[in-house]
Amino acid sequence: QVQLVESGGGLVQAGGSSRLSCAASGRTSSNYIMAWFRQAPGKEREFVAGISRSGENTNYADSVKGRFTISRDNVKNTVYLQMNSLNPEDTAVYYCAARARGAILTTAPAGYDVWGQGTQVTVSS
Numbered sequence: 001q002v003q004l005v006e007s008g009g010g011l012v013q014a015g016g017s018s019r020l021s022c023a024a025s026g027r028t029s030s031n032y033i034m035a036w037f038r039q040a041p042g043k044e045r046e047f048v049a050g051i052s053r054s055g056e057n058t059n060y061a062d063s064v065k066g067r068f069t070i071s072r073d074n075v076k077n078t079v080y081l082q083m084n085s086l087n088p089e090d091t092a093v094y095y096c097a098a099r100a101r102g103a104i105l106t107t108a109p110a111g112y113d114v115w116g117q118g119t120q121v122t123v124s125s
Contacts, residue, residue, distance in 0.1 A: 002027040002114055004096045009119030012086050016123075020081040022096030022116060030054075030074040033099040036081045037109060038092035038121075045095070047107035049081060059105045063089075086123045093118040 008020040020036070035050035049060045049070035058070050069082040079096060097112035106112075 001100075002029060002032060002098050004098060004114055004116035006094065006096050006116045006119040009094060009121045011122045011124060014087050014123055014125050016086050017082070017084045018086065018121060019083065020094055020096075020119060020121070022079040022081075024077040024079070024098070028074075029072070029077040029079070029098070031100065032114075033103070033105060034070075034072060034079045035097045035099070035105070035107075035112060036070060036079075037095045037097055037112075038090075039095070039118075040092040043092075045109050047109070048094070050105035050107070051079065052103070052105060057105060059107070061107070083121070086121075088123045088125045091121060091123050093120050 002024045003026045012018045036048040039045040051058045051070045055072045067085045072079045095118045096116040098114040099112045
């Protein structure tokens with residue numbers, strides 16, 4: 001199955017931007033629905049954004065809608081999360097996830113089969 005490796009996290013000032021990348025290897029990422037989740041200390045893992053296999057369809061959590069953009073490059077087997085207008089509430093470990101089954105852009109973590117190791121994003125006020 002596919003393996004996922006995130007990169008691009010770090011320390012960002014409030015109001016700033018950052019882009020996360022998720023590189024897939026092992027199998028063609030275009031076979032998978034892809035998503036980004038995040039988990040802050042003491043909180044449950046939450047859905048951030050999802051993208052269909054072709055990239056034509058996306059969905060977002062209300063908390064990031066209008067600020068974050070998910071995209072994918074199936075030639076490079078990479079999924080991206082462009083994050084703008086960051087605020088301290090966006091501080092979390094961000095995870096890339098892949099779903100092999102079905103076509104629905106599910107927001108439930110249990111719906112995803114493969115996870116990356118996560119990358120820390122810290123937004124300072």
